[in-house]
Amino acid sequence: MPESEYEIEIFRAQGFRRLQCASCGKFFWTLGDHSICGERPCQEYDFIGNSPFKKSLTVRAMREDFISFMEANGHTRVRRYPIVARWREDVFFTQASVYPFQPWVISGEASPPANPLVISQPCVRFVDIDNVGKTGQHFTLFEMMAHHAFNFPGKPIYWKDRTVELCHRFLVERLGMDPGLVRYKESWWQGGGNSGPCLEVVFGGAEAGTLVFMQYRDTNGHRVPMETTVVDTGYGLERLVWLSQGTTSAYEAVFGDALAYLKRATGAKKVDTRVLTEYSKVAGMFDVETAADVRAIRAKTAARLGIPVEELVAQLAPLEALYVICDHSRALMFLLGDGVVPSNSREGYFARLLIRRGLRTLRNLNITYSMADTISFLIDQNREDYPELFFNKGDILKLLKVEEQRYRDTLEKGRGTVQRLEERVRAAGGQSIGLGALIELYDSHGLTPDVVKEFATLGVEVPDDFSVPSPPRGRSGLSFRRTSRQPDCGCTRTGGSRSSARRSSPSTEAPSSWTRRSSIRRGAGRRRTAARSAGGMSWTCSGSGTSSSTS
Ligand SMILES: [Zn+2]
Structure with missing residues (x-):
């Protein structure tokens, strides 16, 4: 990542300094005096019982605060898109706020519903499902709040300066944060064949958001500048609510009444x-x-x-x-x-x-x-x-x-x-039920290891790194596979859980077998679907080929 990518005018103009973490060596920009980058593995959470914000907000209030702030700053409020990404062939679910605009808006084939826009998009990821409840912070469903700007050729909206300015002002003006607390950590984002520099927004020991500047198309190992560059921000609604309430876990802050x-x-x-x-x-x-x-x-x-x-x-x-x-x-x-x-x-x-x-x-x-x-x-x-x-x-x-x-x-x-x-x-x-038998029990009878354990009187061997089974391919095809240590598929940004941000769920990517089938069924209505969704007119504009029930 070339240093010049992060030489943002607003940093210089407002007196930010570029510092290097004494622990991990990463660079960050800040108005404060910090020797470390302020995030795992260099710093523990310090916001529990000690919120960095002036006010304690519910999910609803935080969402509205963010959206209304961006509205007051020239953005159009856009309603959420469906959680099932029916306009895409490569994934089952919407996993980030930018998914609704990929590929048709970014490729220029469909217009965005507004530009710039602000959204709070429910996203779902299954990669961390086993950690939900156990880590204080992992969710299967989370809302990614975002302000997006699509800079089409000859029609620039805004780029790095304005993005950082909006983020910083939201934290300081709306949430009442001490401007010296926040650190903008230099990082690089890549996903779905695109890449660009990004800034991780860090305070309280946690990453609360990521500001991505999507500007390259990665083809055959080369980075080619994109015609349309995209401001792709992501602020974790649940993370911000947790930071504002300073509760013992994100679940206590987010689920409040239901809990x-x-x-x-x-x-x-x-x-x-x-x-x-x-x-x-x-x-x-x-x-x-x-x-x-x-x-x-x-x-x-x-x-x-x-x-x-x-x-x-x-x-x-x-x-x-x-x-x-x-x-x-x-x-x-x-x-x-x-x-x-x-x-x-x-x-x-x-x-x-x-x-x-x-x-x-x-x-x-x-x-x-x-x-x-x-x-x-x-x-x-x-x-x-x-x-x-x-x-x-x-x-x-x-x-x-x-x-x-x-x-x-x-x-x-x-x-x-x-x-x-x-x-x-x-x-x-034999003394125990081994892996082979577990796979067979799942494949043939739909019995998960947990259910097997419930009925077994013998021991049941479930390896630590075997987790949720992958989605079925073909008739039975269900097999247990590692969800961990898979190659990073590159969807590396979110303001939500950092861990899930690193590893976008491999298991929610569409298997190639149905991709080919469904492209025949869905091809004709695809673009129209995206455009209709983009207009916010329909929540169930799936057309055919969705939610097949073959059980
Ligand atoms: Zn560090």
């Missing part, structure tokens, strides 16, 4: 604030990828607190379960509301995964409570911001009911299947 409702309904015990605070601080220093990382976080936190790991886990487990239920319910609210039908393939597969994980979590809590209760609560709570979900509430709850019954049926059959397998394993002199 309180669940805590009351389940009679959850209160966990010591010191325990939760230390846990979040330790977790914030980890780039969590596997179950082994989560174990390491627990061990380190327990050591800091001077208590046995078992005691820490016993305290945290019920609360983590409630976080999972809130997270999965919120993601499902959007998935089902936007027309996804739970199934064994494509988008439907992920809806089924969320529902079953949620139901399993509820079973482990040993309470009579359904996912539908939380989702119904969330839909009502979000009625004003997302009226389309309220409009679809009846259908959403109906789908849930059907899927819950299917799950109960699967469990009923699963119990017998696992028992028969164990008899075979014992007869062969």
Whole structure:
């Protein structure tokens, strides 16, 4: 990354200094006096119980603060796009605020709905699903707030200076932050065949946003300047709300009322604030990828607190379960509301995964409570911001009911299947259910390792770095594969969870087999769909070929 990419006039004009982190060596711009870059692995969170903002904001208030600030500064407010990226062939879901504009707007084939624009786009990523609830900060669904400017040839809107100015003024003027606290860390972004310099917006020990300047097309290892350059910002709504409330975890800040409702309904015990605070601080220093990382976080936190790991886990487990239920319910609210039908393939597969994980979590809590209760609560709570979900509430709850019954049926059959397998394993002199058997149980019977564990009397071997199965390819094709340590696919920016930002979900990319099929089905309506979506006219403008239910 050439140094000149970050020589931004506003930095010089306002007296920012370019400093180098004494710990990791990375460069950053700041008005303050800092020896380190202010982020993992160089600094722990210091905002818990100590918000850097003057005011404590709810999700709704933060979203409105951001959007109205950008509106007052020349941006047009644009409604969210569907969570299912039906206008794209390479991914199932909208995973960043810029996805709705790729590829048609950026290629110049469709016009943006406004320019510049401001949006708060719900995004969903499944790569960190196993960490949800356990790290204090990972979500499957998050909102990426953004101001975008599309600089078409001969029609420039704004570029680096104005972008940094807007970000800095929002933090200082609207949120009342000390201007010396923020650090703009130099970094490089690449994704989807494009790349460019970016600035990570860091304070409180956390990254709250990223300002990306998309300006190159990467072809055959060469960087070619793009005709249309794009200001692609991303501010993590959940992260900013957490920073503003300074709570012990992002879930406490984001799920507020829904969580309180669940805590009351389940009679959850209160966990010591010191325990939760230390846990979040330790977790914030980890780039969590596997179950082994989560174990390491627990061990380190327990050591800091001077208590046995078992005691820490016993305290945290019920609360983590409630976080999972809130997270999965919120993601499902959007998935089902936007027309996804739970199934064994494509988008439907992920809806089924969320529902079953949620139901399993509820079973482990040993309470009579359904996912539908939380989702119904969330839909009502979000009625004003997302009226389309309220409009679809009846259908959403109906789908849930059907899927819950299917799950109960699967469990009923699963119990017998696992028992028969164990008899075979014992007869062969085996002591445990191995990976091969687990894959077979999933492929042939739809039984996940967690369900197998529930019924097994023998040990079950699930390797740490084996996680959520990849989406099905072809008829059965389901197999367990590593979600960790996969090559970085390059979608490296978000203001949300940094970990998920690093690794855009490989498992939500469309398998090539359906891409070819669907391009035949969907080709004709594709561009029209994007344009209609861009006009904000329709939430279900999917045309054909979506949400196939092949189960
Ligand atoms: Zn550093």
